[in-house]
Amino acid sequence: xxxxxxxxxxxxxxxxxxxxxxxxxxxxxxxxxxxxxxxxxxxxxxxxxxxxxxxxxxxxxxxxxxxxxxxxxxxxxxxxxxxxxxxxxxxxxxxxxxxxxxxxxxxxxxxxxxxxxxxxxxxxxxxxxxxxxxxxxxxxxxxxxxxxxxxxxxxxxxxxxxxxxxxxxxxxxxxxxxxxxxxxxxxxxxxxxxxxxxxxxxxxxxxxxxxxxxxxxxxxxxxxxxxxxxxxxxxxxxxxxxxxxxxxxxxxxxxxxxxxxxxxxxxxxxxxxxxxxxxxxxxxxxxxxxxxxxxxxxxxxxxxxxxxxxxxxxxxxxxxxxxxxxxxxxxxxxxxxxxxxxxxxxxxxxxxxxxxxxxxxxxxx
Numbered sequence: 001x002x003x004x005x006x007x008x009x010x011x012x013x014x015x016x017x018x019x020x021x022x023x024x025x026x027x028x029x030x031x032x033x034x035x036x037x038x039x040x041x042x043x044x045x046x047x048x049x050x051x052x053x054x055x056x057x058x059x060x061x062x063x064x065x066x067x068x069x070x071x072x073x074x075x076x077x078x079x080x081x082x083x084x085x086x087x088x089x090x091x092x093x094x095x096x097x098x099x100x101x102x103x104x105x106x107x108x109x110x111x112x113x114x115x116x117x118x119x120x121x122x123x124x125x126x127x128x129x130x131x132x133x134x135x136x137x138x139x140x141x142x143x144x145x146x147x148x149x150x151x152x153x154x155x156x157x158x159x160x161x162x163x164x165x166x167x168x169x170x171x172x173x174x175x176x177x178x179x180x181x182x183x184x185x186x187x188x189x190x191x192x193x194x195x196x197x198x199x200x201x202x203x204x205x206x207x208x209x210x211x212x213x214x215x216x217x218x219x220x221x222x223x224x225x226x227x228x229x230x231x232x233x234x235x236x237x238x239x240x241x242x243x244x245x246x247x248x249x250x251x252x253x254x255x256x257x258x259x260x261x262x263x264x265x266x267x268x269x270x271x272x273x274x275x276x277x278x279x280x281x282x283x284x285x286x287x288x289x290x291x292x293x294x295x296x297x298x299x300x301x302x303x304x305x306x307x308x309x310x311x312x313x314x315x316x317x318x319x320x321x322x323x324x325x326x327x328x329x330x331x332x333x334x335x336x337x338x339x340x341x342x343x344x345x346x347x348x349x350x351x352x353x354x355x356x357x358x359x360x361x362x363x364x365x
Contacts, residue, residue, distance in 0.1 A: 034319050041320055042161045044327045046168030049078060050176070051206040057173055071173045075166055082162075088242055095260055103263045110272060194341050198334075205302055205333040212298035219297070220244040220289050227281030231274060233265045243282065247289070258282050302333040305354050 033040060053074040060070035118124055172179065180199065184192050225240030233239060243257035258278060265274035295309035312332045316324025332352060339349035 030319060037320050037323075038157075041323045041327070042164045043168055044331075045161070045165045045323070046172055048206060048327070048330060049075075049165065049169040050172040051203045052210055053078070053169070053173060054176070054203055055207070067174060071170050075170060078169075079166065085245060088245060102267050106266055106270075198337050198341065201337050202334055205337065206330055208301035209298060209330050209333070212301040215297045216289065216294050217244045217247070219293050220247060220285055223285045223288065224281065227285060228261060228278065231265070231277035231281060232269070233261050233274065233278060234268060235264075239264075247286075254282060254286060298329055302329065302336075303354055304329075304332055304336060304352050308332055308352050 053071075056074045056077075057067075057070040060073060061067060065073070115126055115129055118129060119126060183199075184195060187195050221241035221244030223240075224243050225237040228236035228240055239257075239261040243254060243261075246257040247254050261278050262275040265278055266272070268274075290313065291310060294313075295306040298309065309329060309332070312328040313325050316326070316328030318324070320327065336349060336352040339345035339352065342349075
């Protein structure tokens with residue numbers, strides 16, 4: 001009798017997930033995360049904050065605070081930190097608006113020089129240039145309306161997140177015993193100790209994640225300051241570290257923080273090359289932060305290899321935008337903690353690990 005080979009489904013019954021099943025799970029998870037991001041993004045940030053604040057709340061409760069008092073006090077610290085960032089952002093905008101009069105004159109002079117250069121070099125008259133610009137503005141009206149609509153939607157979504165995240169965080173911390181009991185009930189009785197270990201190590205992983213992020217901000221601020229010092233921008237360390245802090249707000253933060261040094265360097269030196277130098281410095285540092293500094297500083301603390309970190313940043317950006325680029329890194333850390341303790345996920349544990357030595361050590365008898 002000819003023996004029929006085992007199918008992927010049959011293999012999974014023996015405690016191993018087949019490649020097809022893994023791909024199916026990945027597609028299903030991505031589908032759920034993408035279409036449920038309005039709920040999952042604030043909930044994920046809330047979990048992140050609650051994991052970080054849990055040791056603080058526990059310590060305050062041991063000192064005599066009641067549960068709600070400890071939760072509100074710790075949340076107040078987080079809200080104060082966010083308020084400082086918003087204050088720095090507003091300060092940057094106000095200082096930039098004070099320089100706008102001189103900056104607008106410089107801008108008009110530069111546009112005039114560019115127009116004269118185009119007229120002399122390419123024999124295009126000023127009237128033809130103005131007509132071309134008017135035509136471009138008229139044609140871009142629809143795109144401008146679409147951009148404005150998307151910006152208003154993003155702003156309303158951000159305000160919703162700012163309001164709901166502290167509420168979620170407080171409720172998660174307040175009902176943490178109930179949530180832990182529910183989690184224990186989901187898994188078999190013989191896995192309760194493993195679930196408890198994963199919870200404890202998850203809190204530790206998030207703590208290491210925050211330490212890694214603080215190291216990233218320090219390195220980015222130092223590199224920004226050195227770059228601005230080389231270019232010759234006044235007050236390089238102030239501008240460099242403000243830009244580093246405001247990178248907490250993805251995309252928008254770095255754009256806002258770069259406006260003031262660009263304006264100051266342009267007005268001070270009366271040359272377009274200094275603002276160009278500022279843009280080059282910030283662009284290089286941002287590229288290093290995204291693809292070198294962040295993966296190395298955060299990945300080593302979370303014990304995840306750099307390749308996986310970059311992939312998770314990219315996947316998070318595709319599914320959840322800027323929020324996903326931050327949140328998907330701790331998700332990978334939790335996945336590794338679970339995979340380390342699950343026999344059927346040892347391959348995933350090796351894939352997420354830091355190197356061959358780790359994988360060899362775990363697979364040796």
